[in-house]
Amino acid sequence: MCDWCTKHGAGKRWYMNARNYSNELADELRAKEYLSEQWTNFEQVYIRKIMGISSVDLGYKLKLPIIGRVLRWQAERMIHSESKNRNPRRADGHFGQVIPLEEAKIILGNLAAEPIIENYCMCRWMQRGIKERCCINFGVLSTVIEKLPRFIPENNTARISREEAMERIEEHNRRGYVASVWFQPVPYINAICSCENPECGGLRLRQDFGLHTVYKSEYVVRVDADNCQACGMCVHKCQFGAIRLVPSLGRAVVDPRRCWGCGVCRHSCAHDALNLVPREEVPVARGRF
Amino acid sequence: MLGLPEKIRIEVDYEKCGERGKVDPRECCRCLRVCDPAVLIMHETLSVEQDPIDPQYWRITPVWNSLCTKCMKCVEVCPEGAIRVF
Numbered sequence: 001m002c003d004w005c006t007k008h009g010a011g012k013r014w015y016m017n018a019r020n021y022s023n024e025l026a027d028e029l030r031a032k033e034y035l036s037e038q039w040t041n042f043e044q045v046y047i048r049k050i051m052g053i054s055s056v057d058l059g060y061k062l063k064l065p066i067i068g069r070v071l072r073w074q075a076e077r078m079i080h081s082e083s084k085n086r087n088p089r090r091a092d093g094h095f096g097q098v099i100p101l102e103e104a105k106i107i108l109g110n111l112a113a114e115p116i117i118e119n120y121c122m123c124r125w126m127q128r129g130i131k132e133r134c135c136i137n138f139g140v141l142s143t144v145i146e147k148l149p150r151f152i153p154e155n156n157t158a159r160i161s162r163e164e165a166m167e168r169i170e171e172h173n174r175r176g177y178v179a180s181v182w183f184q185p186v187p188y189i190n191a192i193c194s195c196e197n198p199e200c201g202g203l204r205l206r207q208d209f210g211l212h213t214v215y216k217s218e219y220v221v222r223v224d225a226d227n228c229q230a231c232g233m234c235v236h237k238c239q240f241g242a243i244r245l246v247p248s249l250g251r252a253v254v255d256p257r258r259c260w261g262c263g264v265c266r267h268s269c270a271h272d273a274l275n276l277v278p279r280e281e282v283p284v285a286r287g288r289f
Numbered sequence: 290m291l292g293l294p295e296k297i298r299i300e301v302d303y304e305k306c307g308e309r310g311k312v313d314p315r316e317c318c319r320c321l322r323v324c325d326p327a328v329l330i331m332h333e334t335l336s337v338e339q340d341p342i343d344p345q346y347w348r349i350t351p352v353w354n355s356l357c358t359k360c361m362k363c364v365e366v367c368p369e370g371a372i373r374v375f
């Protein structure tokens with residue numbers, strides 16, 4: 001459990017608190033206006049200048065003496081903003097956390113507000129020019145995105161049932177996509193994404209620039225040395241280079257400091273050798289969300 | 290320039306690809322796909338600096354320059370010779 005669970009979890013993990021999915025909360029936060037602004041302008045998020053600075057060559061800017069530190073502080077503040085006058089165009093208060101398939105299915109099956117849609121992934125479009133239908137959105141966000149044709153498959157309604165949503169997230173996860181759940185704006189939850197690293201802008205900002213746009217999951221994976229047959233299949237699945245095969249040892253080894261606990265590697269293991277354990281139980285990973 | 294980090298310069302010529310060029314990047318996307326670290330971003334243009342956006346025209350902007358490996362694959366693959374990396 002991280003700070004966001006303490007603040008918005010009502011004793012549970014933040015994304016297991018039903019209130020964070022409710023239409024009442026969306027109304028209270030005026031989420032419809034925020035989300036319309038944010039999604040109409042989505043592709044310019046890196047290009048747009050905010051107080052004179054855009055994300056163009058962010059890596060260079062962050063390394064500048066003094067300016068870099070101010071910029072990092074300001075970016076973190078924006079990402080986690082809970083202030084009343086959040087700016088949707090720069091995605092204030094928009095961040096997420098990686099979750100394993102089991103939790104994604106619980107959310108889609110029980111907590112997500114209807115209607116549920118599955119639309120084109122914006123990150124893969126911007127980064128690779130690929131239209132992949134794998135972003136599952138719900139509640140007020142669905143009604144906003146439905147009005148923006150570029151996110152919606154042609155001659156198609158994007159709406160899916162709860163059962164379909166659960167099937168789709170399983171397909172994506174088995175394919176090797178990492179499931180993540182999103183606040184936008186905090187604490188309203190309305191999306192489960194299926195991401196690749198670094199095509200996902202959130203993972204990119206965290207993994208390459210250390211900004212907390214996405215938190216790691218509540219778990220890390222552990223290898224059962226007795227069951228592992230050293231086939232190496234899991235290594236290809238990991239988006240984060242956290243698992244490797246050690247030929248001399250005859251088994252796979254995980255670096256829990258690199259592991260995001262997405263659980264995706266498990267789908268490739270035919271020998272039941274990979275299990276998620278709570279992050280809290282592993283000293284080097286504890287508290288490192 | 291002691292103390293300043295290295296700057297990797299990538300330029301896209303919008304007279305060749307983008308709002309003033311003959312290629313619409315949405316129809317090509319080659320540079321986006323050959324780049325291992327995914328340095329380039331495709332987006333709608335912002336006419337007159339910021340607002341309003343002009344959704345008719347799209348362009349490529351290098352955003353994650355610090356991760357560029359200077360492999361030159363984007364330069365080689367571009368049918369218009371629109372990209373420079375230096």
Ligand code: SF4
Nearest residue numbers: 121123193194195200
């Ligand atoms: S967060 Fe993930 S699934 Fe959502 S748009 Fe970005 S890459 Fe696509």
Ligand code: SF4
Nearest residue numbers: 238259260262263265
């Ligand atoms: S090793 Fe960790 S980060 Fe890599 S796929 Fe497995 S759970 Fe995910």
Ligand code: SF4
Nearest residue numbers: 228229231232234269
């Ligand atoms: S897939 Fe399973 S059996 Fe194969 S190396 Fe990984 S953990 Fe071991």
Ligand code: SF4
Nearest residue numbers: 324357358360361363
């Ligand atoms: S030179 Fe290589 S790494 Fe750099 S932007 Fe072009 S393709 Fe990407």
Ligand code: SF4
Nearest residue numbers: 306314317318320367
């Ligand atoms: S490869 Fe060249 S023409 Fe094609 S999208 Fe990239 S910059 Fe434009």
